[in-house]
Amino acid sequence: MMMAMMTVVTFARVSATMARPDRRDGLQPPPDGRIGLEASVRGLRIAYSGKFGYVKNVGPEIAAAARTAAGRITELGAIVEEKDPGFGDPRSLGINWASVPRGTLSSQSTP
Numbered sequence: 312m313m314m315a316m317m318t319v320v321t322f323a324r325v326s327a328t329m330a331r332p333d334r335r336d337g338l339q340p341p342p343d344g345r346i347g348l349e350a351s352v353r354g355l356r357i358a359y360s361g362k363f364g365y366v367k368n369v370g371p372e373i374a375a376a377a378r379t380a381a382g383r384i385t386e387l388g389a390i391v392e393e394k395d396p397g398f399g400d401p402r403s404l405g406i407n408w409a410s411v412p413r414g415t416l417s418s419q420s421t422p
Contacts, residue, residue, distance in 0.1 A: 353388030357381075364395030
């Protein structure tokens with residue numbers, strides 16, 4: 312019988328692979344928000360929705376703050392387009408976004 316020998320390098324690679332985030336794990340911590348802070352938004356296409364397509368009464372202060380933020384992002388070089396997502400109120404489907412595990416909403420949590 313042949314015994315498998317694991318070197319320090321192999322062990323380090325296996326450990327690093329096992330420690331990576333897994334999008335199926337709803338209990339993993341959210342991604343590090345500091346990553347990418349120095350990157351530019353210049354040229355990025357960003358969709359902005361003031362009411363998500365279904366909110367009827369957005370408070371004027373909230374709407375103004377969102378428009379200001381979209382304007383600032385445009386000043387930084389992004390291409391901001393106002394666009395509603397095209398779906399109705401998700402509450403009609405019985406979805407409570409507070410109960411969705413964080414990892415399932417993150418595009419950075421790929422294995």
